[in-house]
């Protein structure tokens with residue numbers, strides 16, 4: 402099985418990546434397991450810039466294949482916010498409540514949103530990026546206890562992402578799509 406380091410300290414992201422890539426023959430290990438105890442400043446203006454910052458910082462230390470993701474929620478009625486600032490929009494655990502408050506007067510026909518994910522991959526040959534997206538809408542209350550971040554308010558079909566099983570979320574999520582695109586690129590050689 403090929404081993405790739407995931408440049409993240411987020412246990413939820415790590416679990417999702419391992420669930421998606423293990424059946425494809427790729428073992429994902431955390432940056433900490435690989436000996437890279439760093440947390441570079443994500444000061445890029447785009448998801449791609451931030452993913453590149455993270456992948457380069459960890460690759461410089463471990464010198465084996467690494468990928469990093471940068472992801473976030475883009476809400477149409479908020480002109481794409483919180484976007485690249487999704488992790489800093491509110492203190493951890495309060496992001497859904499803050500978003501629901503900000504959206505309280507937004508009507509049903511203007512609640513569309515998307516999760517975006519850019520993965521940067523780096524090995525001795527160089528660096529590339531792949532993308533994934535997932536379209537949904539912002540609900541009116543928090544529902545479900547699975548997942549993390551904005552999952553309890555992000556509705557796809559008749560469920561929030563926090564009401565989905567891991568398999569259901571991975572099959573339609575932005576990170577699932579980007580990880581499958583990464584696999585396709587690696588499989589091409």
Ligand code: IMP
Pocket residue numbers: 411443470471472473474487488496516548549550551552562574576
């Ligand atoms: P970063 O990619 O580590 O900079 O963080 C992105 C932020 O976007 C996370 O802290 C979450 O708040 C949010 N986010 C990214 N992906 C997801 C997801 O799959 N579900 C819910 N929230 C997410």
